[in-house]
Amino acid sequence: MERTPSLPMALLPILATLAFLIVQLFYFGDFTPHIPIVMGITVTGIVGYLHGYKWQDIQEGIFHVISVALPSVSILLIVGMAVGVWIASGTVPSMIYYGLGLIDPAFFLATAMLLCAFVSVSLGTSWGTVGTVGLALMGIGSGFDIPAYWTAGAVVSGAFFGDKISPLSDTTNLAPAVSGVDLFDHIRNLLPTTIPAMLIALAIYVVAGFSVAGEGALSSEKIAGMTTGLEENFNISPVTLLPLLLVIVLAVRKMPAIPSLFAGVVLGGLIALFQGVGLHDIWTYAHSGYKIETSVSELDSLLNRGGVMSMTWLITLVLFALGLGGALERTKCLQVILQVIVSGIRSFAGLQIFSTFSSILTNAISGDVYLSITLPGRMFAPAYRGIRYSTKNLSRALEEGGTLISPLIPWNVGGAFVISALGLGIVDGTNLENLWYIPLAFACWISPLLGIVYALLGKFSPKASEEEVAQWHEKGEEIFETGLSDRK
Template identity: 25%
Template sequence: MMAEVLTLLVFSLLLLFCIVKNVSVLIALFAGLVLFTIYALYRKFTFGEILRMMLAGVKEARTILIVFSLIGMLTALWRAGGTIPFIIYHTVSVIDPKFFVLFSFLLCSLVSLLTGTAFGTVSTMGIICMMTGKALGIPDFYLGGAILSGIFFGDRCSPMSSSALLVSELTRTNIHRNITNMMRTSIIPFILAVTFYAVTGRLESSPQVTGEKLSFFAQSFNLTPWVLLPAAVIIFLTLLRLNIKVTILCSIIAGILVSIFCQGMSVYELIRCMLIGYRSGNAKLAELMDGGGIASMFQTMLIIAISSSYFGIFRKTNLLDKIKQWSFMVARRSTNFAAVLVVSVITAALSCNQTLATMLTYEITEKMFKDREKLAVFLENSVIVVSALIPWSIAAAFPLTTIGAPKSSIVYAVYLYALPLWNLVMSYVDSRRGDKSVI
């Protein structure tokens, strides 16, 4: 017992040190890998056995790593082909500025749903909303909270979302059925968020937002409706419930065709774009649109690979058994969702990143559930959004830093609170009906 506590305490201190010193979390994760290896050796496992544990963990995440590579290529092509510029240019130009905070939430929700990436959304639509909102005189606090809420709407429930795929792979469930459950459990929280932003974010007077402020999009891209083809492919094939890898691959093919025939890109430019991301020669456009590519996913993929290797060790060494016992006690005294939510707050605060927090929460709580789909949606309604509410977590720090919003904006990210709290209330209501884990 003492060895387990000491191991987890040292790992937590390593993470805390990296946070305080603003050091890459990868260093703490590498150090954690060494630490857990030492613990396994203490438990009399050989180096060969430990290596097999690590490889078994990474093997479970191979599908995620492949999809991450595809998503990196796709987000670059959606930039280069004009898909994202088209959405931004034509959407921002028709909004009512009196409700710009609400529109920022809705626009970021839409783009994150289409792209499946919170970081990609905040780097495009999030920056656009912040830039335009500042021109309207809206405080950063309000814009930051609405944008943070919106970018994690799709990050949670898009068929292209890496977090949705991660949960699907961990729980061995169908991602499309998970999305259906996620949508169903988020209706009320979404309505509450829309109402909240409509009431609190309303401006009595402000200048008109026009497409002229974003004219460099029209000057840099051929914004024909054909550029929406990659997004249409994603939506159509998702409705058909095709395999996620096939869906993304088809959208990549559509993105390649659009980039060639609509934007006049060469094969060399396309390959370069898919590998290192879209790069614009226009400084103003580059500030908003540069990004994507396999290279942009490398750090996240490395985090997933290292985090995955932990779980082979955790399973064989039973390092998390005491925490599991504690979580079962919480579940017995409340509900299964309450236990998952409490564990997710702890893991998100300790791990500093959404991926590791999700894996830890899954590993600790999985034995509570016979129904894997319930476990999947509970994870999506807790740890996936809770990670964005931890100020020092990458899930919160990166988006807010990217758009230049204060950390206090987390307070205004009401959708991220409403979702777990609503499901917590419903779990207690359902427990009175005899089921502690109804979704």
């Protein structure tokens, strides 16, 4: 007979996983968290077995969570193909070339954030934006002698801003669905935190741009070398930008992300064919990534990437992290921990703050953004209804603790993708200074902070309307009378 674990037993798999990760990352100096996560799944399975769970039960929990995230895994594969093919077709090189000539270095960081925000809102995918436009911006930033972590911070701020509020985004649809909120009501309720956070981040990037951009002959010489290298090795033309334009147009017309991105891959391949690239070479670039040797080392390190195989490290991490999250959920370990948290809350402000932090905690423990939205959403929604506060507050907390924080946790699937796609060189234990992109992704952590401040002040924290309460009863939604007050 299945039994709910006690709090110490529920904490055991999580603490064990963290211990394994600490040994791997800091004792061995190995930044591959895969096997420690597998060991965490093992401990979770043992705890489940001791509490009456059969392996078939745990396996179903693991595969259920993995199946939910398979569309995002598919996006990773297509992004890998797009990067390899778009480099061969000249799409990425042309973006870098025109960017070096058109963008003022002093305003590069601000421009990078705004451009990624626009593309991400259009595509509805932060990963697609980071892996394509973000990669080109890394090249432009290198030409301006801007540290990689500053560029990565601006790219992440913009890309995940778009993922947070785009109606095409999977997480933007998931958060209100879990909370029982209308999609566009959810998006509108995000604006009081999202807009100020983006404006603050924009102001910081404008100010920082004047100090971090390279100056003088060194920067000019580097830019000249990169543009010459691009001209010598690629067909630089506005025509090569058509794959990106096609993807954006399809997204604006509300086509799903996967066929939109793949259409861009196909068009990029056709453009490469007309440039004389062999069909087999295009297939090779899509599978194994683009390879080139130029006289400019910066271009070589930037453009030797892409392909389906470049995503295998990340996809295996995604699968293992999702597996851990599914096992923890099926054995009710996370549920026990969250219930203990709920029992200690005494006000709406406390509920809102703990909803945000529970999403962040689930993000960090499970490594999965989807679980960080769904599990706290199911746990906390009845408590919001019990004190007659709109669950729009919850959906915002989930979005900000889940979507926005995921790229700031290096072992989370979002953080691992950013590190891998932008070539930050952290995976192999080198270039650890590039982890500074985490605090420099200002919009991602300022937004949840503003949400906490609003909860404490009672601002932008709507109570449930009579219509919303009636809908709860009509749908038979669970209402948990927690004894909380509606004090701020």
